Amino acid sequence: MSSRTNIALSVRGLSKAYSIAHEQEKHPTLAETLLHRVRQPFRRAAKETFWALKDVSFDIQKGDVVGVIGRNGAGKSTLLKILSRITEPTSGVIKLYGRIGSLLEVGTGFHPELTGRENIYLNGQILGMRRKEIDKQFDAIVDFSGVEKFLDTPVKRYSSGMYVRLAFAVAAHLQTEILIIDEVLAVGDVEFQKKCMGKMKDVSTNEGRTVLFVSHNLSALESLCKSAILLRAGTVDTTGGIHDVISRYFSDASDNANGQFDLRSHPARARGYDPQITEVRTLRSDGRASGEFFATGTMTIEIDIAPKNIIHEPRVAIAIEDQSGRRIMTTATYFSARPFHKEGAEQFTARCVIPKLNLGEGRYLISVSCSDKLAGMLDSVDGAAWIDIKWDNAYQSSEAYNPVYGPVLCNADWSVKND
Amino acid sequence: MKISNSVGSDGSHRLDPPALEEAGGEDASTDWPQPHLVIEPKAGWVALDIGEIWRFRDLLFTLAGRDLKLRYKQTALGVIWVIMQPLMGALIFAFVFGTVAKLPSGGVPYVVFSFAGLLGWNYFNGVLSKVGNCLVGNSHLISKVFFPRLVLPLSTIGSTLVDFAAAAGMMAVLMVFYRVAPSPLLLLFPLWMLLLTALALGVGLITAALAVSYRDIQYIVPVFTQFLLYASPVAYSVDAVPARVRWVYLLNPLTPPLEAMRSSLLGTTFPGTGSLAVAAAWSVGFLLVGLYSFKRMERSFADVI
Numbered sequence: 129m130s131s132r133t134n135i136a137l138s139v140r141g142l143s144k145a146y147s148i149a150h151e152q153e154k155h156p157t158l159a160e161t162l163l164h165r166v167r168q169p170f171r172r173a174a175k176e177t178f179w180a181l182k183d184v185s186f187d188i189q190k191g192d193v194v195g196v197i198g199r200n201g202a203g204k205s206t207l208l209k210i211l212s213r214i215t216e217p218t219s220g221v222i223k224l225y226g227r228i229g230s231l232l233e234v235g236t237g238f239h240p241e242l243t244g245r246e247n248i249y250l251n252g253q254i255l256g257m258r259r260k261e262i263d264k265q266f267d268a269i270v271d272f273s274g275v276e277k278f279l280d281t282p283v284k285r286y287s288s289g290m291y292v293r294l295a296f297a298v299a300a301h302l303q304t305e306i307l308i309i310d311e312v313l314a315v316g317d318v319e320f321q322k323k324c325m326g327k328m329k330d331v332s333t334n335e336g337r338t339v340l341f342v343s344h345n346l347s348a349l350e351s352l353c354k355s356a357i358l359l360r361a362g363t364v365d366t367t368g369g370i371h372d373v374i375s376r377y378f379s380d381a382s383d384n385a386n387g388q389f390d391l392r393s394h395p396a397r398a399r400g401y402d403p404q405i406t407e408v409r410t411l412r413s414d415g416r417a418s419g420e421f422f423a424t425g426t427m428t429i430e431i432d433i434a435p436k437n438i439i440h441e442p443r444v445a446i447a448i449e450d451q452s453g454r455r456i457m458t459t460a461t462y463f464s465a466r467p468f469h470k471e472g473a474e475q476f477t478a479r480c481v482i483p484k485l486n487l488g489e490g491r492y493l494i495s496v497s498c499s500d501k502l503a504g505m506l507d508s509v510d511g512a513a514w515i516d517i518k519w520d521n522a523y524q525s526s527e528a529y530n531p532v533y534g535p536v537l538c539n540a541d542w543s544v545k546n547d
Numbered sequence: 548m549k550i551s552n553s554v555g556s557d558g559s560h561r562l563d564p565p566a567l568e569e570a571g572g573e574d575a576s577t578d579w580p581q582p583h584l585v586i587e588p589k590a591g592w593v594a595l596d597i598g599e600i601w602r603f604r605d606l607l608f609t610l611a612g613r614d615l616k617l618r619y620k621q622t623a624l625g626v627i628w629v630i631m632q633p634l635m636g637a638l639i640f641a642f643v644f645g646t647v648a649k650l651p652s653g654g655v656p657y658v659v660f661s662f663a664g665l666l667g668w669n670y671f672n673g674v675l676s677k678v679g680n681c682l683v684g685n686s687h688l689i690s691k692v693f694f695p696r697l698v699l700p701l702s703t704i705g706s707t708l709v710d711f712a713a714a715a716g717m718m719a720v721l722m723v724f725y726r727v728a729p730s731p732l733l734l735l736f737p738l739w740m741l742l743l744t745a746l747a748l749g750v751g752l753i754t755a756a757l758a759v760s761y762r763d764i765q766y767i768v769p770v771f772t773q774f775l776l777y778a779s780p781v782a783y784s785v786d787a788v789p790a791r792v793r794w795v796y797l798l799n800p801l802t803p804p805l806e807a808m809r810s811s812l813l814g815t816t817f818p819g820t821g822s823l824a825v826a827a828a829w830s831v832g833f834l835l836v837g838l839y840s841f842k843r844m845e846r847s848f849a850d851v852i
Binding site: 258 | 583584586588603610616620687688689690693694761762846847
């Protein structure tokens with residue numbers, strides 16, 4: 129349990145509401161607002177309140193490295209923005225026991241016309257460093273970035289790789305007791321990414337600082353963090369060890385592995401949509417529902433849709449994501465020349481056959497959505513289903529699959545070219 | 548597991564650890580350490596956190612330096628433009644108002660006379676327009692990092708002051724060239740600058756805060772300042788205004804400090820302490836309203852911008 133003297137950060141009852149004005153009520157110019165007030169002096173614009181965060185509470189101990197996980201729209205960015213004081217909470221209290229620094233993007237405030245040296249100072253100070261602190265770290269920053277030769281060149285002449293390296297180098301030398309990091313891990317080329325990850329590990333483990341990581345890259349989080357917070361629809365779903373939380377994140381999809389996913393009350397349904405996609409089934413070539421497929425096997429996906437209103441032309445889409453949350457592929461009815469036609473309000477089933485999956489071993493999430501050509505989005509469920517890919521010796525050699533090869537298998541013919 | 552989630556995810560009831568208590572006195576009675584920083588919604592008038600701005604003073608100066616560097620990068624003549632612009636303006640005014648319209652200039656060559664007017668006016672206009680644009684122009688910073696938002700408008704004063712210093716140097720050159728001796732009131736010059744700064748900052752803060760939601764402001768302000776340029780004694784002196792409409796000039800809080808500036812430099816008619824006091828009241832009033840509206844809107848900048 130938490131000890132009081134060792135606390136780094138405590139969040140209590142944190143909520144953030146955004147009010148969304150309806151399209152016809154929006155007044156982007158002063159004149160329109162005034163005109164509206166004159167016409168309807170007593171009517172306030174009808175506004176919908178959207179709770180990006182609702183009653184979020186947690187404690188983080190000093191020296192902890194905590195990942196924040198959640199699907200798009202779960203409230204991760206809002207939480208980060210409140211913690212870094214960019215925006216104010218609607219209610220709730222955060223107590224920070226130490227200086228806080230946040231890196232919501234690399235190179236904030238970098239100006240293309242300024243030199244590398246000038247940008248180091250500008251960016252460092254924008255991140256909250258004092259001039260003297262930057263003086264002290266200047267050599268380390270330059271050394272880490274590897275752009276010492278171009279320090280007095282305007283950064284607009286930098287290659288994008290150099291630019292990003294310099295930006296990350298400044299950020300990595302921010303010396304606050306509490307650090308918030310958002311999606312900055314994946315910058316630069318592979319070589320530099322490794323260096324970044326190493327630096328992140330140093331920062332979080334060796335230097336004994338408290339770090340909050342937010343990333344879609346679950347494998348990066350898994351290697352950096354000990355514990356995690358899972359956000360869902362603006363509330364804290366789970367807190368605990370990183371492995372437990374990640375598996376909880378995946379089990380969002382459903383717990384039954386038999387290839388049948390009931391979506392009528394799915395937690396990851398995009399907010400504001402009524403359940404109209406009722407079920408997803410993943411079928412093997414023999415027509416049997418299953419959660420397991422071979423790497424080069426055939427998969428048929430069936431999506432049951434029960435439209436609430438009359439639909440004119442449904443547009444159904446399927447996306448496959450890997451374990452780190454990265455989208456691998458998307459297919460949709462409108463990606464093909466063959467018309468996909470269905471009119472009316474009765475229930476129907478969309479059927480998609482993927483003749484050869486060509487995916488590497490591991491677990492994949494399937495997201496589905498359905499929109500109408502005229503009415504727009506009807507329903508969307510992230511991670512509606514999941515499948516496990518088994519290795520079936522797809523290389524047809526004794527070579528085993530390794531995740532570093534990437535998730536997509538390639539149909540390739542190798543031969544020696546003879547003249 | 549080190550994270551403790553003290554609130555049920557259903558949110559139906561929450562445990563109340565001592566940290567939840569609002570009053571500071573509650574903290575002292577428990578063994579909770581004193582937090583470094585508390586983030587919570589702020590209501591109503593938010594105190595100006597001078598201490599926080601002071602902590603970010605390095606950034607304030609760096610931003611001012613950035614403004615200066617960027618303004619004259621890739622220009623062939625660079626800082627010379629700071630002098631050329633008012634000089635050309637002064638020459639045009641001297642021709643139109645001095646040579647063609649033959650307005651009085653208190654015995655001072657008209658170029659020097661109108662340059663002295665433009666000196667104060669350009670400073671006022673520079674602060675006003677740059678403060679007005681500082682939030683919209685730095686929206687990428689506002690939505691990505693925290694720093695006291697007041698650092699942005701304050702930094703523009705710094706860079707405008709440098710421009711002013713260059714133009715003031717030119718003023719000295721002109722005075723030597725035309726053999727015009729300054730008045731002993733020159734010692735009070737910083738006071739007139741203070742009045743102009745307060746007024747420009749106040750009006751600028753109001754427009755900056757409004758521009759976040761209504762970009763219209765960006766189009767209104769230049770029209771307004773162009774009107775103000777001719778409604779203020781920049782190109783001519785108040786002495787040239789017919790006595791029966793001169794009272795209108797008292798309504799313009801720019802008139803007394805501009806006239807006082809010129810009087811300090813060239814020994815022309817002094818506006819009188821009464822009207823200066825009224826102008827000072829206007830300036831302080833605008834500054835307070837400006838600070839209030841800026842601080843009030845500050846909370847929602849990142850959500851709206």
